[in-house]
Amino acid sequence: MAAVTARIGVAVVDDDALVRLALTTMLGGLPDIEIVGEATDGAEAKALAAEYAPDVVLLDLNMPGTDGLRAAATLAAGPAAPAVPVLTAFDTDENVLAALRAGACGFIAKHTPPPDIVTAIRQAAAGDPVLSPNALRGLIRQVTTPEGHDARRRARALLDRLTERERAVAGCVAQGSTNAQIAAELHLSTAGVKLHLSRTLAKLGVGNRTQLALLVHDAR
Known part of the structure; x- marks a missing residue:
């Protein structure tokens, strides 16, 4: 008897009914995704x-009432906590960073x-960071500005709190490696990777892998 693969439960939050309809129609027909609900603002989310x-x-990201930034922080x-990829028409540098730092x-x-949206949802469910090309370019611009230099100093001070092994795990996360890939590279068990990752997130005061990767990139 074949094993049953768990489906990815997805909630769609957008104040535009047409956007919600398009997303739920697109995602609802996929065998590995289940739409569990819809909401129109952050409070409903x-x-x-x-x-x-x-x-x-x-x-x-941009909704009346409780917007996406506040909702992301609350959900995280x-x-x-669910994985929260932000979907928006406004992919400016400030919004990219604000959304990531919010959780x-x-x-x-x-x-x-x-x-590509479907792929991003699957990546998010697997615990991997998700960034569109425009968002990634925005982050690169941020770390080359004077404000980016200040962020680098702050990030390096935080990373100094980590042990050598925790730094290695953080570096692998910043490269987009999965837990299994980190375990193979650092000669650890998967459980060991999860333990080091949990301690690293707690020491740095960040809530997920994306925020950890952002911090490591800020320190470079």
Whole structure:
């Protein structure tokens, strides 16, 4: 008897009904994804996440009421926090950084082709960071500005708190490596990687792999 693969539970949060319809129609027909609910703002997103515990919350950034930035921070701080990729038309440098620092696991421009949005959701569910090309270019610009130099000093001071092995794990996370890949590279068990990663996140005061990767890149 073949093993049953768990489906990725996805919540779609956007104040535009047409956007919600397009996303739920696109994602709802996939065999490995299940739409568990829809919401129109950040406050509804919090209630939806509490009731249905989605694996991924696809979150619009600019909404009336509780916007995506505040919602991302709230969702990331909750128990069994879902992965929160932000989906928005406004992929400016400031919004990229604000979303990531608020707790989003990634940033997807709304003009991203549908197959790439699906791939991003699967990556987010697997715990991997998600950044559209425009967002990545924005981050590169940020670390080459005077403000980026200040961020570098702050990031280096934080990373000084880590042990050598924790630094190695953090560096692998920043390269986009999975836990299995980190385990192979550093000659650790997968459980050992998870333990080092958990301690690293706690020491640095960051909530997820994306924020850890951002901090490591800031320090370079």
